[in-house]
Amino acid sequence: MIEIKNIEKTFGDRHVLAGISGSFEPGKTTLVIGTSGTGKSVLLKCMIGLVKPDKGEVLYDGRNFLTGDLEDQKAIRREMGVLFQGSALFDSKTVLQNVRFPLDMLTDLSEKEKVDRSQECLQRVGLGDAGDRMPSEISGGMKKRVGIARAIVLNPKYLFCDEPNSGLDPLTSIKIDQLISEITEEYQITTVVITHDMNSMMEIGEKIMFLHKGKKVWEGNSNSLIHSDVKELNEFINANKLIREMEK
Numbered sequence: 001m002i003e004i005k006n007i008e009k010t011f012g013d014r015h016v017l018a019g020i021s022g023s024f025e026p027g028k029t030t031l032v033i034g035t036s037g038t039g040k041s042v043l044l045k046c047m048i049g050l051v052k053p054d055k056g057e058v059l060y061d062g063r064n065f066l067t068g069d070l071e072d073q074k075a076i077r078r079e080m081g082v083l084f085q086g087s088a089l090f091d092s093k094t095v096l097q098n099v100r101f102p103l104d105m106l107t108d109l110s111e112k113e114k115v116d117r118s119q120e121c122l123q124r125v126g127l128g129d130a131g132d133r134m135p136s137e138i139s140g141g142m143k144k145r146v147g148i149a150r151a152i153v154l155n156p157k158y159l160f161c162d163e164p165n166s167g168l169d170p171l172t173s174i175k176i177d178q179l180i181s182e183i184t185e186e187y188q189i190t191t192v193v194i195t196h197d198m199n200s201m202m203e204i205g206e207k208i209m210f211l212h213k214g215k216k217v218w219e220g221n222s223n224s225l226i227h228s229d230v231k232e233l234n235e236f237i238n239a240n241k242l243i244r245e246m247e248k
């Protein structure tokens with residue numbers, strides 16, 4: 001379980017996060033949604049330690065990530081998997097080498113153990129026979145799968161995905177969403193996904209947080225999403241519906 005308490009962040013005179021609290025449960029995918037520039041990525045960066053919040057707490061199963069013991073902080077980092085926007089694969093490495101990279105950096109497993117574990121993760125994301133291919137030779141959806149395999153290779157307790165559907169067609173997006181959701185349940189990972197994607201919200205929206213102007217103004221699931229009486233959320237949903245209509 002991850003808990004965030006009253007997270008605030010200001011850049012210059014811009015109050016980007018104005019006190020956000022919430023909790024993220026194991027085995028569940030929590031979606032963080034909101035219009036562009038509303039602070040979703042900054043919140044995620046605060047949670048994974050890439051940005052230091054001005055105020056607030058981030059607790060990983062009760063361990064304070066910002067002010068806690070250094071050993072705890074290191075252990076928490078080791079327990080995180082991150083799927084970055086655009087997959088962020090190394091172009092000069094093969095698919096398998098990309099997946100094993102965290103094992104090379106952070107473990108002293110034997111060569112065979114590293115290959116076996118990387119291969120196992122590739123298998124899990126449906127790319128068991130793509131290990132020798134180069135990133136330039138595979139599709140956008142496959143790159144995301146490789147990114148997911150790399151994010152889970154260290155067996156994380158916490159998984160963070162920033163816009164996992166960016167650049168994908170709707171069908172591939174749904175498959176990637178389903179994969180993230182299945183893996184989350186299967187390994188009981190606490191997963192946080194930032195998304196704009198209305199399909200994702202309907203498909204895997206068991207828990208959704210809506211941010212507006214640096215605040216969490218609504219929380220619920222995909223069923224309650226469409227019946228909310230929060231004006232900003234309704235505007236966001238209608239704008240998304242419009243975009244979907246235009247894309248058809």
Ligand SMILES: Nc1ncnc2c1ncn2[C@@H]1O[C@H](COP(=O)(O)OP(=O)(O)OP(=O)(O)O)[C@@H](O)[C@H]1O
Binds near residue numbers: 034036037039041
């Ligand atoms: N390092 C930084 N320095 C200054 N301003 C920043 C920095 N990082 C983010 N911001 C600002 O914080 C605000 C929120 O940005 P953020 O990337 O979190 O938005 P977002 O909700 O993720 O948007 P999008 O959906 O477009 O990715 C933006 O106005 C952005 O310009």
